[in-house]
Amino acid sequence: MxxxxxxxxxxxxxxxxxxxxxxxxxxxxxxxxxxxxxxxxxxxxxxxxxxxxxxxxxxxxxxxxxxxxxxxxASISYRELEETVEAILKANPKPTFLLLDGITDVRNFGAIIRTAECTGIDAIIIPTQGSATITKETIKTSAGAAFKIPIIKVAHIKDAIFYLQSSGVELIGASEKSETSITEVNFNKANGIIMGSEGKGIQPSILKMLDVKAKIPMTGEINSLNVSVACGMFLYENLKQKG
The missing domain is CATH 3.30.1330.30 (Ribosomal protein L30/S12)
Structure with a gap:
């Protein structure tokens, strides 16, 4: 710095x-x-x-x-949860929030921010602890998108989940153990997409709170994707359905 x-x-x-x-x-x-x-x-x-x-x-x-x-x-100004979510919901009846549960690699974080901005995500939510922060490397990897999309920092991701659900936002989590494919999920509504950490995925206690859990269909021998790639597939399916 x-x-x-x-x-x-x-x-x-x-x-x-x-x-x-x-x-x-x-x-x-x-x-x-x-x-x-x-x-x-x-x-x-x-x-x-x-x-x-x-x-x-x-x-x-x-x-x-x-x-x-x-x-x-902080390299950027983080937004407040309640006022940001309220303003977004007022402007857009079907927004999408991206919640990141423990993404620690700054390059993955930057790539996710870049894809989120390209796919029209309304805001990104990260926890204070256990998450990559906005560094010069993050900003470089995001191609400057970190300055273009609201990023909200909360004490705990659970706080954001409770608030979003109480505001009528459906929470969709990425889980390779789910029987439901992302192509079977209705993204065409106010929603929040949650991606877990690089190694462990979404915390079990958080998974239990979610409305929907979905997986990416895969046919190869390797059954997992880099989190930034997996996130991109969720975000583009969301964009496709919302038109």
Whole structure:
């Protein structure tokens, strides 16, 4: 990240939190773990990811008076869930929201954002913890689409699912164990498509909450696809049906 994307030192970071600067994550030197409890508590209250890392991680920032704590400012401005969903539903009776449950590879994330923008997805929803963030690599892979589509960050994907379902949005999850093909699903309505992590897919507790589970029909010997490719197939089936 560039210098202007980093806030360093306890006082500056505390002020940024007070001013609700859109901070993506905070790194705290393990050696100073107990020193910044107030900042850590304030950050977590704002659903900002805090990581305690070894001092080696701070080596490339030695030119900064960081005092063992760094805040990385988000490359984009994340949107709020309720006001964004409300505005989208008001403008479009049959929108599509894309929820990502634990996508950790920044290139996969960027590719998904690019496909989502190309297929008219109304917003992308990601969790604060356990998800890739918007880095320079993500933006590059997305071909700039990260600046063109609303990206919502929530404390937990379950929060978004509850809110979308209460707003009349049907939730469709990608699951290779489903007996239903994506071609058999009715996408022509207000919906949310959920894609799981690269290795484990959608969490079982989240799968139970969904209205529909669907798989991609495959005939080859390899029975799984890269998540960005699988996501693209769901999004294009959605686009085809919505016309």
């Amino acid at each position: 560039e210098k202007d994307k980093i806030i360093f030192g306890a006082h500056s970071i505390n002020e940024a939190l007070n001013e609700a600067v859109d901070i993506d994550k905070i790194h705290v030197n393990l050696a100073t773990k107990g020193k910044y409890n107030d900042i850590v508590s304030k950050a977590k209250a704002q659903h900002i990811k805090v990581s305690f890392v070894p001092h080696q991680k701070f080596k490339k920032y030695e030119h900064l008076n960081h005092q063992g704590i760094l805040a990385f400012v």
